[in-house]
Amino acid sequence: MPRTLIAVFLAAVPLVLCAAETATECDVLASNPEDPDRRAPPVPREKMDLPKAIAACEAQVARTPDDLRARYQLARSLVYAGQSERGVAEMKQAADAGDRQAQFVYGLLVSRGRPGAPRDICVAEPYWLKSARAGRQAARVSYVHHVLRGRFDGCTVQASTAEMRELLAAARKTAENYYESVLIDDLEQELARRR
Numbered sequence: 001m002p003r004t005l006i007a008v009f010l011a012a013v014p015l016v017l018c019a020a021e022t023a024t025e026c027d028v029l030a031s032n033p034e035d036p037d038r039r040a041p042p043v044p045r046e047k048m049d050l051p052k053a054i055a056a057c058e059a060q061v062a063r064t065p066d067d068l069r070a071r072y073q074l075a076r077s078l079v080y081a082g083q084s085e086r087g088v089a090e091m092k093q094a095a096d097a098g099d100r101q102a103q104f105v106y107g108l109l110v111s112r113g114r115p116g117a118p119r120d121i122c123v124a125e126p127y128w129l130k131s132a133r134a135g136r137q138a139a140r141v142s143y144v145h146h147v148l149r150g151r152f153d154g155c156t157v158q159a160s161t162a163e164m165r166e167l168l169a170a171a172r173k174t175a176e177n178y179y180e181s182v183l184i185d186d187l188e189q190e191l192a193r194r195r
Contacts, residue, residue, distance in 0.1 A: 026057040030073035035101045036136065039069060045080055053077040068099035075102065079109070085116030095127055103131035104139040111146070121146075122155035129158050132167050140171040141180070144187050148194070164191055 023040040030053040033042035057074035060067060071094040078087030088109055094102035107124035109117040131139035144164045146152055168188050175181045
């Protein structure tokens with residue numbers, strides 16, 4: 001029995017080391033606590049060194065333009081530094097390339113009317129749905145919430161009622177706290193009443 005545990009531990013060590021090696025300076029300086037795909041310990045907004053984070057993430061994006069995580073973190077840093085228009089453009093680029101966190105945050109920027117973001121809430125709908133379908137918890141809940149609150153009235157809502165039920169069922173399985181569960185309960189009940 002102990003040999004089996006040792007073998008399992010030793011087999012996992014290279015995976016942990018590989019994960020640690022993939023973190024870049026951009027990751028270390030700009031990882032969002034809410035990002036489920038972060039590669040480094042989270043850095044809350046108030047603890048970010050924005051000039052250093054922007055420089056590191058710009059350098060990472062220049063070296064590896066297809067690194068969507070770096071592009072997302074660059075966008076995050078730019079928005080926090082008050083460079084909203086450039087930040088929104090970088091966020092959209094990462095979202096369009098398929099990063100689920102960037103898709104959610106781009107939709108959030110649109111929803112909140114941030115400078116540089118489109119003013120049409122219908123722009124947020126497909127981004128949140130893509131993010132939700134990719135498993136982003138906040139997008140699963142926000143998408144259904146916005147549909148049920150009429151925020152997407154006048155938009156082409158791409159998810160059926162059945163799909164929204166599935167999004168909430170998946171969200172329930174990964175809910176991390178009481179309040180998240182209560183919100184999901186409320187949304188499920190409201191969705192059940194919807195015809």
